[in-house]
Amino acid sequence: MANPLYDRLFGAHAGRQDVFLQVPGQGDWSYDAFLRRTAQVAHALVAMDLAPGDRVAIQVDKSPEALALIAACVQAGVILLPLNTAYTVAELTYFVDNSGARLVVAGDAARDGIADATGVRVETLNGDGSGTLMAAADNQPETFGTVPRDADDLAAFLYTSGTTGRSKGAMLSQGNLLSNAETLADYWRFTADDVLLHALPIFHTHGLFVACNVTLLAGGRLVFLPKFDVDAMIAAMPSCTTLMGVPTFYTRLLDDPRFDRDLVAHMRLFVSGSAPLLAETHERFAGRTGHRILERYGMTETNMNTSNPYDGDRRAGTVGFPLPGVELRVCDADGAEVPVGEIGTIEVRGPNVFLGYWQMPEKTAAELRDDGFFITGDLGHVDADGYVTIVGRGKDLIISGGLNIYPKEIESVLDDVPGVLESAVIGVPDADFGEAVLGVLVPEAGVNLDVDAAMAVVREQLARFKHPRRLEVVDALPRNTMGKVQKNVLREMFE
Ligand code: MCA
Ligand code: AMP
Numbered sequence: 001m002a003n004p005l006y007d008r009l010f011g012a013h014a015g016r017q018d019v020f021l022q023v024p025g026q027g028d029w030s031y032d033a034f035l036r037r038t039a040q041v042a043h044a045l046v047a048m049d050l051a052p053g054d055r056v057a058i059q060v061d062k063s064p065e066a067l068a069l070i071a072a073c074v075q076a077g078v079i080l081l082p083l084n085t086a087y088t089v090a091e092l093t094y095f096v097d098n099s100g101a102r103l104v105v106a107g108d109a110a111r112d113g114i115a116d117a118t119g120v121r122v123e124t125l126n127g128d129g130s131g132t133l134m135a136a137a138d139n140q141p142e143t144f145g146t147v148p149r150d151a152d153d154l155a156a157f158l159y160t161s162g163t164t165g166r167s168k169g170a171m172l173s174q175g176n177l178l179s180n181a182e183t184l185a186d187y188w189r190f191t192a193d194d195v196l197l198h199a200l201p202i203f204h205t206h207g208l209f210v211a212c213n214v215t216l217l218a219g220g221r222l223v224f225l226p227k228f229d230v231d232a233m234i235a236a237m238p239s240c241t242t243l244m245g246v247p248t249f250y251t252r253l254l255d256d257p258r259f260d261r262d263l264v265a266h267m268r269l270f271v272s273g274s275a276p277l278l279a280e281t282h283e284r285f286a287g288r289t290g291h292r293i294l295e296r297y298g299m300t301e302t303n304m305n306t307s308n309p310y311d312g313d314r315r316a317g318t319v320g321f322p323l324p325g326v327e328l329r330v331c332d333a334d335g336a337e338v339p340v341g342e343i344g345t346i347e348v349r350g351p352n353v354f355l356g357y358w359q360m361p362e363k364t365a366a367e368l369r370d371d372g373f374f375i376t377g378d379l380g381h382v383d384a385d386g387y388v389t390i391v392g393r394g395k396d397l398i399i400s401g402g403l404n405i406y407p408k409e410i411e412s413v414l415d416d417v418p419g420v421l422e423s424a425v426i427g428v429p430d431a432d433f434g435e436a437v438l439g440v441l442v443p444e445a446g447v448n449l450d451v452d453a454a455m456a457v458v459r460e461q462l463a464r465f466k467h468p469r470r471l472e473v474v475d476a477l478p479r480n481t482m483g484k485v486q487k488n489v490l491r492e493m494f495e
Contacts (some may be wrong), residue, residue: 002147006074009181010035010218011146013486018436021064021387022195022223024236027395030066031219035083036142037065043140046134048121050103051377052147057101057120059083059092059110061127062202062226069105069125074155074174081157081169082203084403086463089113095159099169099358105133127206127226127419148447149324151175152445158356159204160300161406165462169358170301172209179351180303183323188241188269189310190218198242199228206274208400211244224420230458234258235266237267238288241350244271246402247434250281254288257277264289269310273298273319274402275434276390280318295319297390301367302374303352318387319380324352335369345394347373348382379487396487398427398435403465405437407487410468417454418446424477425468426490439468442477449473470494 013020016031023029029037035352047226050056056078060066071079081099083092089110096104096118104122108116108131115122124131142354149155155177157169184190196215200207216221223236228245230252241248242446243454250272253259264270270285270293277295286292296307306319322328330344338344349372356364367375377395382388398405414423421444432438439458443449451471458467479491 013279020310037068038071039144040140042076042144044137055101057081057104065129093117172357185217192219194220197243242269246274247277275399279317301354349373401433439471
């Protein structure tokens with residue numbers, strides 16, 4: 001095939017007049033209309049001098065046009081770099097510099113700041129479909145000669161934070177994305193009759209490469225909500241067959257009495273992932289609706305690794321079995337496999353596993369073994385029936401509402417606040433987000449710390465979702481004999 005990802009996800013639907021995208025309150029897009037817009041945007045990208053292999057950083061609100069831009073990148077062989085809309089200009093500048101992006105597409109509000117900070121060409125695309133990129137696409141032809149690509153060619157960079165230092169660009173190939181979408185569409189029995197209620201952002205693996213790609217591959221329909229909102233979810237549910245969400249979606253839905261058995265009796269499938277779904281939530285959901293949520297486990301670097309079965313026992317608190325084609329082992333620190341049932345680090349290998357971190361060969365070598373297994377950093381075990389359970393994380397990571405937050409990044413900002421001697425950032429249990437960020441500050445001798453001023457510094461530099469919900473001041477951080485900060489002690493103190 002000429003461009004496997006484009007051909008299978010998009011090209012296969014050429015000329016179809018039935019609805020692909022429904023935006024409540026804003027109208028429908030047929031497959032045909034969507035693909036014609038995609039071709040126009042691909043022409044616009046080429047007219048802006050983008051060549052196959054170039055990178056485009058995309059920080060835009062969710063909209064049909066935003067998805068058309070993503071499809072256009074695939075059609076033009078351009079590598080897409082989807083970015084969280086919450087990122088500040090300071091955060092974004094790093095991604096643009098590091099990736100060597102030749103074009104940034106952002107909303108009107110961020111345009112000037114980004115252009116000044118990066119020096120890279122910026123075009124706009126707003127949630128209402130307006131902006132300079134779309135204006136440039138308007139008069140372009142509605143067909144585009146799809147650029148040939150191989151399965152090994154890069155399709156996307158997704159930036160993922162690390163325990164140390166700056167974010168790394170995970171390089172995902174066409175083959176990584178396509179193979180995983182094929183496996184999932186088959187495993188979860190997606191067909192052209194499926195209508196997926198889409199309320200996730202489209203700048204992460206879950207909302208983009210799982211939800212959109214699986215639906216596209218099956219030729220189904222997306223009901224596209226700009227973001228998660230309980231009222232909008234309940235209003236849209238009757239016309240949908242499937243939902244994919246993070247655990248916060250499910251706890252928020254359960255908190256609403258309108259979310260009941262009648263509302264979802266017609267639904268085919270509820271999928272959860274990106275963060276642990278409490279067994280208690282799984283059971284409460286089953287009791288209320290009669291549906292067992294299907295929990296699966298993935299990562300930015302690997303797409304999806306495991307899933308509970310479609311038929312058969314969806315076991316609460318587990319993430320199911322390795323997907324077909326994915327090998328999973330549980331290892332000790334030396335990479336030796338541990339016996340069944342014992343806890344170790346989860347490693348995975350398969351066509352889903354990324355090609356490495358962009359221009360970071362040492363980091364790639366540290367996480368990808370010579371035999372192709374990727375060291376996930378998640379701690380887990382496999383039981384005698386083959387179900388995988390994740391019990392924790394070896395990496396110092398907080399997952400809040402399905403978004404990953406690395407304490408180190410926030411600590412670096414807090415440590416630079418005048419009057420702060422040192423800081424530690426931890427995750428504490430949160431009923432809504434699963435975990436919430438808490439910062440602990442140690443003042444320099446004799447300083448009376450102004451916590452509000454410290455928060456102001458954080459606000460300026462970091463995206464809102466990373467902001468500590470609380471800052472606490474202590475005289476000293478608890479340390480072990482090696483001098484390492486004991487975060488478990490802090491967690492016990494502030495839980
Ligand atoms: C919003 N805020 C958050 C979060 N989201 N703070 C911490 N964690 C968050 N996740 C901020 C808002 O800016 C707001 O700030 C305040 O918290 C309350 O916002 P609220 O209106 O309650 O939040 P929301 O807008 O309703 O969003 C919550 C959400 C959303 C629906 C859970 O964060 C979401 O859609 N999360 C999904 C993330 C995702 O797609 N993860 C997949 C990653 P203020 O009060 O100042 O206004 S891919 C992945 O993990 C792997 C590959 C996998 O396995 O899938
Ligand atoms: P990221 O690579 O940033 O998208 O985040 C991936 C991480 O999310 C994994 O390494 C896990 O720690 C976590 N994760 C994803 N799905 C699940 C799940 N179903 N249960 C527990 N943790 C999960």
